[in-house]
Amino acid sequence: MKKVLFSIALSFSLMSLGQNYLHQVLVLNEGYYDYQTGIQGVPVTVGSFNPITQTYQEVSTISGMRFASDLIIEGLVYYVAADSKILKYDLNTHQELAVANCPGVRNLAIYQNKLVATRGEFDAYESYLHIYDANTLSLIMPIDTLVGPKWSTQNIEVVNDKAYIAINNGFNWGNEKGIIGVLDLNNLTYGNEIDLGPDGKNPDNMVKYGNFLYTVNNKDWSGSSISKVALDGSINTTTNLAAATGCGTSSLRDNKIVYQISMQTDLNAFDIGVMNNLGPVAGHQTSYYELAQEPVSGNLYCTETDYVTFGKVNIFDSNNQEVAEFNAGVSPGTLAFDVRSSANLNELSGNLEVYPNPFTDHLTVNLPGEKRLMDAQGKTIFVAQDYTIDVSGLSPGIYWLNCQGVVLKTVKY
Numbered sequence: 175m176k177k178v179l180f181s182i183a184l185s186f187s188l189m190s191l192g193q194n195y196l197h198q199v200l201v202l203n204e205g206y207y208d209y210q211t212g213i214q215g216v217p218v219t220v221g222s223f224n225p226i227t228q229t230y231q232e233v234s235t236i237s238g239m240r241f242a243s244d245l246i247i248e249g250l251v252y253y254v255a256a257d258s259k260i261l262k263y264d265l266n267t268h269q270e271l272a273v274a275n276c277p278g279v280r281n282l283a284i285y286q287n288k289l290v291a292t293r294g295e296f297d298a299y300e301s302y303l304h305i306y307d308a309n310t311l312s313l314i315m316p317i318d319t320l321v322g323p324k325w326s327t328q329n330i331e332v333v334n335d336k337a338y339i340a341i342n343n344g345f346n347w348g349n350e351k352g353i354i355g356v357l358d359l360n361n362l363t364y365g366n367e368i369d370l371g372p373d374g375k376n377p378d379n380m381v382k383y384g385n386f387l388y389t390v391n392n393k394d395w396s397g398s399s400i401s402k403v404a405l406d407g408s409i410n411t412t413t414n415l416a417a418a419t420g421c422g423t424s425s426l427r428d429n430k431i432v433y434q435i436s437m438q439t440d441l442n443a444f445d446i447g448v449m450n451n452l453g454p455v456a457g458h459q460t461s462y463y464e465l466a467q468e469p470v471s472g473n474l475y476c477t478e479t480d481y482v483t484f485g486k487v488n489i490f491d492s493n494n495q496e497v498a499e500f501n502a503g504v505s506p507g508t509l510a511f512d513v514r515s516s517a518n519l520n521e522l523s524g525n526l527e528v529y530p531n532p533f534t535d536h537l538t539v540n541l542p543g544e545k546r547l548m549d550a551q552g553k554t555i556f557v558a559q560d561y562t563i564d565v566s567g568l569s570p571g572i573y574w575l576n577c578q579g580v581v582l583k584t585v586k587y
Contacts, residue, residue, distance in 0.1 A: 203503025
């Protein structure tokens with residue numbers, strides 16, 4: 175109970191100050207696909223965690239995809255990279271808005287009205303980089319291997335009008351690459367490539383901090399490393415981490431990179447300023463699947479899974495004390511944080527009227543649009559468009575009403 179009260183108090187204090195607040199956390203559950211039998215045991219899903227009510231629910235199921243690899247939020251929509259498709263959803267209703275076929279899609283990034291998609295698979299492609307119209311998801315152009323990346327690509331970092339592309343050829347064991355390619359997003363021309371050297375092969379993750387890019391590299395799966403590259407190309411250095419199985423779980427956390435060596439339970443910290451390993455972080459002894467720092471509070475979200483039957487998300491504060499946890503779908507991978515302005519929320523909330531509250535048989539909302547009523551656990555009971563909602567069939571108790579992004583507590587006698 176203490177965790178829930180802390181979250182609610184924090185959220186409403188931010189609202190009163192007119193600051194940004196965390197509206198929801200989207201969780202991309204990669205599901206479970208049996209490659210030996212070709213059977214999809216658990217489908218790919220998208221889940222939403224409400225930090226105010228401390229509740230989680232699945233909001234979308236993506237059928238027919240073996241896995242999913244990325245989810246990004248842009249404005250009031252979000253995009254999902256799932257095996258061979260790119261899907262676009264409304265951020266509030268989670269309604270599918272558009273879909274595009276893109277076999278081997280891995281990661282996504284947005285620049286103005288352009289959606290950049292990297293590709294990688296066991297098969298060879300004529301293009302490992304696609305550019306789409308962000309509104310319609312129609313293909314603007316592929317950057318083919320004659321002028322673009324010649325091997326499988328993965329992470330993307332957009333800085334000003336440039337997209338930096340991590341090229342790892344990670345599906346061709348024994349022939350891994352360690353390259354950062356640069357795409358000019360104004361004229362869609364692919365330019366310089368930065369070679370990370372023999373110890374910088376197989377970048378698994380790439381983040382930006384200050385004027386530098388940092389990649390966490392799996393090398394040839396016999397060890398791992400972190401590379402630091404200046405955006406102007408003046409610095410290019412790599413530090414080895416461990417002579418062990420490559421690092422597959424990492425995230426930027428403040429001014430450090432936290433990471434785990436695969437199959438180990440220690441969470442390690444790396445000082446990117448001096449490019450030196452700091453050792454294990456206290457309070458963590460679990461093998462995680464994904465790590466991500468939430469930008470408002472700075473809390474660290476850590477997911478765990480057995481890849482077949484369950485998924486869970488653990489939330490830690492800056493002192494590495496666990497402040498919350500929730501069950502998610504199988505293989506919870508990418509986490510995306512829906513951060514909004516509480517100034518806009520206050521303005522809307524001032525115009526919002528819900529009456530009577532407490533209610534008995536009917537509940538009236540004065541604003542137009544979708545009204546979503548949820549139970550105390552955050553599960554949606556029904557969705558209505560009318561101003562007056564018939565709630566006579568509900569049992570007495572606590573409910574949550576979501577109207578235009580505002581969540582209000584309601585009580586039925």
